[in-house]
Amino acid sequence: MKEVILKRKLALRAKRKKRVRAKISGTPECPxxxxxxxxxxxxxxxxxxVTCTTLAAADGKKLGLKSNKEGAVALGQALAQSLKAKGIEKAKFDRNGYLYHGVVASFADALRENGIAL
Structure with missing residues (x-):
């Protein structure tokens, strides 16, 4: 029974991800x-x-952060600092099929508070 529920949950996330990615795309000025x-x-x-490259990345595992709101805020601050160092002030947010609440919303809010316009 758990396998059926998990497959459905993953399938719904994949549908949301596909729907979101059809609408947004990153450019060098606005990744x-x-x-x-x-x-x-x-x-x-x-x-x-455009060239399929990663401009900046933040890894919660390397920073010793957990998957909670506080960890998401710290990760957002770290990513915002690395983006500002590269001169990027504006970006598009891809929630990757996750619902916009909890950890995902905290991460986006942390990016906005640190000067990245989403």
Whole structure:
């Protein structure tokens, strides 16, 4: 029974991800910031889709952060600092199929508070 529920949950996330990615794309001036969260940690990266390169990345595991709101805020601050060092002030937020609440919303708010316009 758990396998059926998990497959459905993953399938719904994949549908949401496909729907979101059809609408946004990153450019060198305005990259796409994608977030991934697992049960243990959170990862984020700024992606330029024109040449398919990662401009900046933040790894919650390397920073010793957990997958909670406080960890997401710290990760957002770290990514914002690395983006500002590269001269990027504006970005598009890709929630990667996750619902916009909790960890994902905290991460986006932390980016906005640190000067990245989403």
């Amino acid at each position: 796409r910031i994608s977030i991934f969260k697992s049960n243990r940690t959170v990862y984020a990266q700024a992606i330029e889709d």
